[in-house]
Each structure stands twice: as C-alpha cells, then as structure tokens.
Amino acid sequence: MLTSYTIEGFENIQYQGFKALRQIENKLNDLFKSYGYHQIATPTFEAYDLYANEDAIPSDDLFKLVNHQGKVLALKPDATLPVARMAAINHHNPEEIIKFSYLTNIYRNFSSPDTVKKEITQMGVEYFGNERPECDGEIIALAIESLIANGVTDIQIDLGHVGFINYLLDELSMTQEERSTLFRLIDNKNIGDIRDFLQEHRIDPAIGKIIVELPMLYGHPTEVFAKMEKLCVNARMEAVVTSLKAIYHHLDIVGLAGYITFDLGFTSQMNYYSDIIFKAYVGNWGEPVIDGGRYDTMSEKFGISRPACGFGIDVLSLMDYLEQHSLLVTEPSSHRVILYYPMDKCQTYRLASRLRLKGEIAETFKIEDSPEDVVRSLCAQQLYRKADYYLVRDGGFFQWEDGRFAPADAICGLKGDCQ
DSSP states (O other): OOOOOOOTTTOOHHHHHHHHHHOOOOOOOOHHTTTOEEEEOSSSSSETHHHHHHHHHHHGGGGGEEOTTTOOOEEEEOHHHHHHHHHHOOOOOOOOOOEEEEEEEEEEOOOOOOOOOEEEEEEEEEEOOOOHHHHHHHHHHHHHHHHHTTTOOOEEEEEEEEHHHHHHHSSSSHHHHHHHHHHHHHTTTTTHHHHHHHTTTTTHHHHHHHHHHGGGOOOOOOHHHHHHHHHSSSSHHHHHHHHHHHHHHHHHHTTOOGGGGETTTTTOOOOTTTTTTEEETTTOOSSEEEEEEEEGGGGGGGGGOOOOEEEEHHHHHHHHHHTTTTTTOOOOOOOEEEEEEEEHHHHHHHHHHHHHTTTTEEEEEOOOOOOHHHHHHHHHHHTTTTEEEEEEETTTTEEETTTEEEEEEEEEEEOOOOO
C-alpha cells in the first residue's frame, strides 16, 4: 500500500512541467538582463519581525518557526520587502540607481478556503533610486514584455494610483481602520455599501460625492484623465494626474499604451504601495498573473529614504495559462539510448562521451540478452517512449527502426574508438 505524504497547497512539478518552467524562466531572465537588471537571491527564512507590523500580510498567514536560539522566523511570504532590505544593507547612497531581478518561492498560509496554493514561484524586478515617470513606464513596459516574450498577446494592464484616493481622504478626519474599510469597499465597487459608510460616518457630502465616483474611474486613459481632473480637490491630486499622463505618454512612445486600462477604483492588499499600482491580466484568466507598483516609503523601514518601483510574476499561474492555450513551445531534446554487450563497453562509452560533448542526451545500458526485449521494456516506460535506440555489438553499429535493429555505419555520424 502506497502512503501519500503530500501537503495541501504545495505542488510537485514533474519533469515535463519543469522543462516548461525553465523555458519561461530563461526567457524572463534574458529579458530582465537586457534591461540592465542584476539577478539576486534572498533567504528562504526571514525575521518574523520584518512582517509582524505589516498589515498587508496577517500574522495568521505566516509560516512561523523558532530556531535553536529562540528567535522567531517566518518562511518568506513576500519578495519585495527582503529585496528592499538587501538594497538598504549593501547600498547606502539613497540616490544610487539599483536594478535587481529575482526568482524565488514565497509562502503564505492563506486562511481563505478559496485559496489553496501556499507556495508561489515568483519572478520579478525591483528598480530603486528613480522617482521619474520613466521608471514607472519602464516597469510597466517590462511587465508587458514579460508576457509577450512568452507568446501572450491578449494582455490587459489595469493601472491605478493609491495616492489619488489617499490624498482625497486626507481632506477628512478618518482613523486608519476607517480608511482601510473604505478602501476595501471602493475595491469591491459596491456603491450601496460605500453610501452607507459615508452616511454612517457623516462624511462631508462634497467629498462623499467624489468618493462614490472613484469606483467608476475605469476605462480608456484619456477618458479617465478628463474625469480625474474634475475630481481633484488639492494640488497633490492634480500632481497624480500629471504623473499618470507622463507615464502613459512614455508607454505610448514605446508602443505599449494599447495594453493599458486605467482603474482608479482598485487598491492593493500590499499596503506598502505609495503611488501607482497595476495588475496584468491575460485572456479570460480570472486572477492577475503580475502585480506591481511604486513603494517609495518602504526603504525608510531599513533606514534609507529611497524611491522604488517593481513587479512580481506568478510563474506557475503563467505556465498554467500558457499550457491551456498551447503556448508552451518546447523543442524536444534528442535522447539517445545505446545498448551494448560487455565486450563493446569501451567503444560505447567513448561514443556516449562524444555525444554529450555535442549537447546530446546519451544513456548507456549493458545487456546480456535480447536487445529487442530491452527496447520494448524501456518503451513501456514514459521517460523512454520518445528515445532513439542504438546497439553496439561486436564493434558494429545498429539503429532501431520499424521494430528491429538495422545495421548502421555509425551512430549519429560518430564511431567509438578505444585506441
């Protein structure tokens, strides 16, 4: 009886999926490198205190453990905070330009019954030290190109700005808890609940009218800009409109503006975002495969004031989408299986070594009995069904064709040599 020791929320990746996963990762690594990003890695475990005061990740969602020194650790639930910590530790000049990319797993013990996956493979970039719209534009463009590089064409970027809402709410006397509640209502776009909240808290009717319109600030950028300009009640809100126009202009120049939809009525669970936030959707996939935004105040947590912007890709979700839409194009690797009798071992191993030097996959099996029976036995196994079979016998070469071994002058143009 086989016993299953699998843990809910954690996936095994078979060799077929692993090959597809590496294909995606290699394309993304090449793309990130072409933009000047340098790959780094952060530890799997982080100090629990790093996340304890982050409202974005409830403490119940953390995988916690205590080390032999009594220090509470957490399996890394987020990639951006550790990267910002690394940047602060190793780069003390707040004006220094730092461009990092990463591939990591993050872990969250989601309490929601709708969220099963607890281990997330994430790739992303973080751009530190640049507060200009061109930085935001590069990050958004790179997110789009990350999907295009993997064959995705049906892309939509929902672009928002948490500052626009915050600067409006700064006109009111609200507690942080009340503000968070209102953010959730705006994010859910439930106008009835928003009106009830405004009435219950006796919000200034003029400001309340604008708040009710926020969930509807959605659509083509030029149309949204016109609506936003009419809703501004202070200079900081006006500055947001100016900044978003500059970002959109940058994306227009690089030919990617057509993927952008503005949505000023959505927020982010990650409370460290300070300005733009965006989500990338593909096709009719329900959940975003990319989340990102600007987080100019995060580095202050580590003693350095430094602007930053970045995004993370849920790689396994992207792989699932690519597989379902037949977008995973993996070139089959040549797989050579060479059977040999004991007296032909020297010749066979030299031959296999030469094939491996050419980048070929070459396996060798010593046989005592019928080579045909060995081939049939191997072909019954999934890992060997697409292999090419060869035989070395009495110094001669044979290739498996049409259910039998036929004489060949050489194997893949090569001959083994024991001299």
